Amino acid sequence: QVQLVQSGAEVKKPGSSVKVSCKASGGTFSSYAISWVRQAPGQGLEWMGGIIPIFGTANYAQKFQGRVTITADESTSTAYMELSSLRSEDTAVYYCANGEAVAENWGQGTLVTVSS
């Protein structure tokens, strides 16, 4: 069973960037996909993008193209999601999840608050 542990909550100013980490244990990190999904307060789930570490290339939802960067460090079994040009609407809980077609396991979530 893969376990995913995310970094802690962040408070950011509008226009800045945030980088959230997701450390995996169990399984072979380089071979399984990691996706990032966010959930705004009281809202549903929204896929942002994903990466398969062994391939290194990330895919992004069109909505976030140019603003999000997903990377993976195989040496530490850690995936990262960086979101730039933050605005208030980016206030949300950000989750990482493993699985290529389905989110098999989820991280605990990281609350990112964007406020001036």
Next chain:
Amino acid sequence: QSVLTQPPSVSGAPGQRVTISCTGSSSNIGAGYDVHWYQQLPGTAPKLLIYGNSNRPSGVPDRFSGSKSGTSASLAITGLQAEDEADYYCQSYDSSLSGFWVFGGGTKLTVL
């Protein structure tokens, strides 16, 4: 607006059966892509409930079942229990520019 459409809410009394629908289009469910379901209890991360349309991960009670037909899918919960009160989301793959993973807007299940 979500790519997959779910009813905002459903309710049922303990012991009853409820179903939650998930309607997509020809670029996702109708294209033959699998549908998966997640349960999100209040204040927690989502948890995989059904994968590949109708398969249950280890530990998920057989009270939960899934099905798919055409451009739609359904989640059925029988023998409703108080602890089933949660938000439920469907998810599939979409071949259009809307994104690789697409989700329904979520359905709030209330156990009366």
